[in-house]
Amino acid sequence: MAEPLWRRLLRHRSATIGLTVLAVFALAAIVGPLVIRFDPVRQDLERILLPPSLAHPLGTDNYGRDELVVLVYGARLTLGLGVLAVLIGVGVGAPLGAVSGYLGGWVDMLVQRLAEILLAFPSIVLALALVAGLGPGLRNVIIAVGVSSIPGFIRVVRASALQLRELMYVEAARALGVSSGRILLRHVLPNAAAPLIVQATIQMGVAILVAAGLGFFGLGVQPPTPEWGELLGEAHTYIFRDANLATFPGLCILLAVLAFNLTGDGLRDALDPRLG
Amino acid sequence: MLTYVGRRLLAAIPTLWGVATAVFIMARLLPGDPARVIAGVTASQDQVDHLRRQLGLDQPLPVQYLDFLGGLVRLDLGTSAHFGDPVLAEIGSRLPYTAELALAALALAVVLGISGGVVAALRRNTVIDVVISTVSMLGISMPTYWLGLMLIVLFAIQFRLLPAAGADSPESVVLPAVTLGLLSVGLIARMTRSSLLEVLGQDYVRTARAKGVSPARVVVAHGLRNALVPILTAIGLQLGSLMGGAVVTESVFGWPGVGRLLLDSIFSRDYPMVQGLVLLFAVTYIAVNLLVDLLYVVVDPRVRYG
Secondary structure, three states, X not given: OOOOHHHHHHHOHHHHHHHHHHHHHHHHHHHHHHHOOOOOOOOOHHHOOOOOOOOOOOOEOOOOOEHHHHXXXXXXXXXXXXXXXXXHHHHHHHHHHHHHHHHXXXXXHHHHHHHHHXXXXXXXXXXXXXXXXXXXXXXXXXXXXXXXXXHHHHHHHHHHHHHHHOOHHHHHHHHOOOOHHHHHHHHHHHHOHHHHHHHHHHHHHHXXXXXXXXXXXXXXXXXXXXXXXXXXXXXXXXXXXXXXXXXXXXXXXXXXXXXXXXXHHHHHHHHOHHHO | OHHHHHHHHHHHHHHHHHHHHHHHHHHOOOOOOHXXXXXXXXXXXXXXHHHHHHHOOOOOHHHHHHHHHHHHHOOOOOEOXXXXXXXXXXXXXXXXXXXXXXXXXXXXXXXXXXXXHHHHHHOOOOHHHHHHHHHHHHHHHOOHHHHHHHHHHHHHHHOOOOOOOOOOOHHHHHHHHHHHHHHHHHHHHHHHHHHHHHHHOOHHXXXXXXXXXXXXXXXXXXXXXXXHHHHHHHHHHHHHHHHHHHHHHHHHHOOOOHHHHHHHHHHOOOHHHHHHHHHHHHHHHHHHXXXXXXXHHHHOOOOOOO
């Protein structure tokens, strides 16, 4: 029998790099706030925009806060935003995709048209339009980014449901009189898990890009709460005084998105038995 | 061919209608009274009532919806709450800037992407191969807004070579176009490489080589010409992210196109304008994809359009 998934994943070089970066960020997001004492609202006007030094390895920001500490706190928010948004996308998209692919007919038509309409809006434009309607803030950003990720999940789950519908054991279950709802829950959704996990991993990267983009434009999490995109937006204002400030939040976003994409690629290869 | 084009255009109509309906719903998600929000806190009740009547917001929702659809058919997107001009006129005056930026970025991405992909295919498994997959991975993962800021820091602040913002001089387009274009280079290059490699392994390419066609002509006329369909698909797929990227890039560089207008309108709570612009983005996306589909037939006569 094939070796376990995690071992196949660890043999994949880019997946190993991605997982390592993600582990570091996750550790920072979970443990960081427990060990560092930090009050985001506290300002220290004598220490604003200091260059990197021993006391402040990445310098200080426009509120006089230590940039490294702010970024560690930001990890929790930015990654958390991504996770919640993707959960919305999976929660709405996966059942819709499963029903659409398994039942077919007019349900499929309807769901496909819906996905097509949502896909006609570039993610960032859809998210901007929704936030323009709902208003800025943490909750609305999660909703906006979550909604823009729905069509991707519909597509992926529908594709596996279409294949599964024709399989012998699903037909057998149907012949035995198992209800459609139960077949969807017990057979269709679990078997769509592999492509769903790959899509969710890659979508995490997109969600972080879009959520941080909203933060960058001042439509997301509001200052002084440190979120990477919001920090980058603030740094934009100070770019002529301290170009340094814009470097690190953006680098964090890039690394996180890159790590999710690399892990997603690795997962795709590891979960696809045909690639051996 | 003409009937095919006609059928594809007809098939796009339900999607367009759905998109318009989605935009209508989104513009009405706003909690509270839109007329009050547009008029501002300082406006009197009379002014708010006047604005409500003027915008048709005193009508029941189904009437507003039909008015909205009727306006669309007559290409009337309403009046901007901020500028006081028709939405369409304002969009029209900003569109050339976005077109200039998008075309410059696309040209950059296509030229660099295709030539990079060709070199990678001819020099398989060398350093350039690694460079291209790295660039394409970075392109997908790069926050556009950050790339823009870093280019500003490097070329406008450190070296003082190019303007940081605005559209005042001809060279102003360079930094925004590079920002936007770099995101797609890697993906186009990757697609060119794999598609070209596949074609170059075909028998007719070997035949061409055997009968003494020059190597350059084999690659361009026999190879690239036949590898175009997947490359076109890659370019078409990039257009959505290119449009989203234009919103971001224009705002970072203060480029006066429709993307920046969208963000400005969100901030000035100019809802008719936001509605019109979001619609414009979606319709453009649908139209461009349709165009790419039609181009397949031109590029590859084997693609049937029956």
